Amino acid sequence: MSVRWWSQPFAPEGSAAAEGIVKQLGRPALDPLTVLVREAAQNSWDAHLPDGVVEFRVDVRVLGDDVHAWRELLLPGPQSGSNVDLDKALRPESVVLVISDRNTRGLGGPLRAGERSHGETPDFVQFIRNVGEPSDHEFGGGTYGFGKGIFYRLSQVGAILVDTHTAAGGASGRRLMGAALGHSWHLDDRLFTGRHWWGLVAKDDVPDPVLAEQADAVSKRLKLPGFADGRTGTDIVVLAADLGPNGSETNARERTPQEAATFISSSILWNLWSKMVPDQHGHRMHFVVGVDGAGVPVPEPDSFDELAPFAEALREVRAGKGAAYSRTVPPKHAGSFAMALGAAGGESTRLVIAAAxxxxxxSHHVARMRVAELVVDYLPGPLHPDPRLAYGGVFKASEDADALFASAEPPTHDDWVSKGLSGAARGVVVGARTFVQKQLDERLGIGPQAGGPGGQGLGQLSALLAGLVPARLSGEHKTGDTGHDAGGFGGGLGSNGGNGSNGGTTLRRGGKPRLIGTPMLRVHQQQPYLVAVVKVPAADVARVLSADVEVVLEGGGRESEPPLGASVPRIMQWQSFSGDVVVQDKTIRISPGEESDWYVFATHVPDAVVRFRVSQVTSDAG
Incomplete structure (x- = not known):
């Protein structure tokens, strides 16, 4: 057997041409790098192991002097008629994208498509050899696997390498193989599909992956991440990667590796923030993006004002506190919805959040997702009636309805399209949009009022309390900040360039304390009062927090001089969620410890819009 490229001939009974496979992805409206992030992370999450955090990394790498090893191993490439010009692609200035996951099961199962799998998911042949197989992952993010075409599309020569270490172990547990999609072509009277594989070509003229020690040796020569630590997972390498344009259409140029890395990090934040929020079992994904091996962790979504409301809404849905999307016919429970408020007008200039x-x-949007909790899209709703407010919502499909929503997705999983659907699928998808819009109208106080004229329905109460602003906090510290300038890759991933940062005390753990959800009107012994919920992050030092409440004028300013005889709102007390700690003051000292939730109580002022604020006064950090 020899290691080389092998080109697939058309079988007498017919075969799939390479052009058709690539076109199955369609023409996504999203940037190709965003599609890559979504598809690759989806595959990784579907393959996560029961325990541990899925580690996902993208490295933008310039070959440089390493190109000699790549050329020695991968040349000569396929015949020129197939339009896979590896000789041109493997140059010192060429860029490769290395997409890696760990704590996943790797691409296991049979090595060849015609072999039956016994008890192990046939991930290897599904990814490397086959096209269009239905998903065998319950509630997985993918459907028919067409999204893997993005790896080939991002390569200027349609070529990738796959290095994997499977959970099954054994001699075939470590596998490395190349694949390419070019154009169908002919050699004399013989026709070829344009599909190619790089590996060990056996006597029966069928290519197989390089295995075990030989795979490890090839990986080391190419300076791929490898699996020396024994963990399982997969590395996918996109050869001669097209990083896409930067700038306007009239003044566009190719992204630099640093710009591409920042854009990839931004795409991760906007499309995969939901996988960064640990679930009740602690399952989550950890993301790192690097250039030439120098990786930077992607900051947590709660460290951004733009994403914090979405993260909070997802926690509400997970906790079973969301509004149920109920139907009279099966599936009777089709999803859940929750919404959280944020402050408007504070969009960050940090490249890592702004780039994608x-x-x-x-924000006046709802992140729609299926059971796998990968963001499908952001459905726009009405602007908040109070221009000082933004909101983020989450709609999550139920397990019973997940397959119906999946049937509405295009190959890139970035929309729910009702056109062409029928029966229950159409009813569920169309009804979900109506349900979400109704929920938004009621919560924003702009829909029909429950209880009729003069009633005190939820919509009317929402309108009454619309000015209760979970305002940005002073002296805050954003998790993941590194102090870099925001103009480059390092700063783009972790710059301290957010909004409202006034050089306050840095907490040793966690992030800023923040107001959660919408403050509520409560009545006790016939006396109304207002209550807000404050989440205090974990810290290794004690802190003193202060709460304030103020009347907001029509133009959005703060009332400094109340009318003669008018009531002035004041903070009554802080109280722990358990009720065992009550401090009747506007300030409270929080001891070192884990994350905690608190109630802040304030007096009620009739016929006024009020705003809560919470700030950190001091801490023992100095």
Missing amino acids: RPFEGP
Whole structure:
């Protein structure tokens, strides 16, 4: 057997041409790097192991002097008629994208498509050899695997390498193989599909992956991440990667590796923030993006004002506190919805959040997702009636309805399209949009009022309390900040360039304390009062927090001089969620410890819009 490129001939009964496979991805409206992030992370999450955190990394790498090893191993390439010109692609200035996951099961199962799998998911042949197989992952993010075409599309020569270490172990547990999609072509009277594989070509003229020690040796020569630590997972390498344009259409140029890394990090934040929020079992994904091996962790979504409301809404849905999307016919429970408020007008200039931002202006959107909790899209809703407010919502499909929503997705999983659907699928998808819009109208106080004229329905109460602003906090510290300038890759991933940062005390753990959800009107012994919820992050030092409440004027300013005889709102007390700690003051000292939730109580002022604020006064950190 020899290691080389092998080109697939058309079988007498017919075969799939390479052009058709690539076109199955369609023409996504999203940037190709965003599609790559979504598809690759989706595959990784579907393959996560029961325990541990899925580690996902993207490295933008310039070959440089390492190109000699790549050329020695991968040349000569396929015949020129197939339009896979590896000789041109493997140059010192060429860029490769290395997408890696760890704590996943790797691409296991049979090595060849015609072999039956016994008890192990046939991930290897599904990814490397086959096209269009239905998903065998319950509630997985993918459907028919067409999204893997993005790896080939991002390569200027349609070529990738796959290095994997499977959970099954054994001699075939470590596998490395190349694949390419070019154009169908002919050699004399013989026709070829344009599909190629790089590996060990056996006597029966079928290519197989390089295995075990030989795979490890090839990986080391190419300076791929490898699996020396024994963990399982997969590395996918996109050869001669097209990083896409930067700038306007009239003044566009190719992204630099640093710009591409920042854009990839931004795409991760906007499309995969939901996988960064640990679930009740602690399952989550950890993301790192690097250039030439120098990786930077992607900051947590709660460290951004733009994403914090979405993260909070997801926690509400997970906790079973969301509004149920109920139907009279099966599936009777089709999803859940929750919404959280944020402050408008504070869009960050940090490149890591701005580069791939999917919408302009303050958030008035709902992140739609299936059971796998991968963001499908952001459904726009009405702007908040109070221009000082933004909001982020989450709609999550139920397990019973997940397959119906999946049937509405295009190959890139970035929309729910009702056109062409029928029966229950159409009813569920169309009804979900109506349900979400109704929920937004009621919560924003702009829909029909429950209880009729003069009633005190939820919509009317929402309108009454619309000015209760979970305002940005003073002296805050954003998790993941590194102090770099925001103009480059290092700063783009972790710059301290957010909004409202006034050089306050840095907490040793956690992030800023923040107001959660919408403050509520409560009545006790016939006396109304207001209550807000404050989440205090974990810290190794004690802190003193202060709460304030103020009347907001029509133009959005703070009332400094109340009218003669008018009531002035004041903070009554802080109280722990358990009720065992009550401090009747506007300030409270929080001891070192884990994350905690608190109630802040304030007096009620009739016929006024009020705003809560919470700030950190001091800490023992000095």
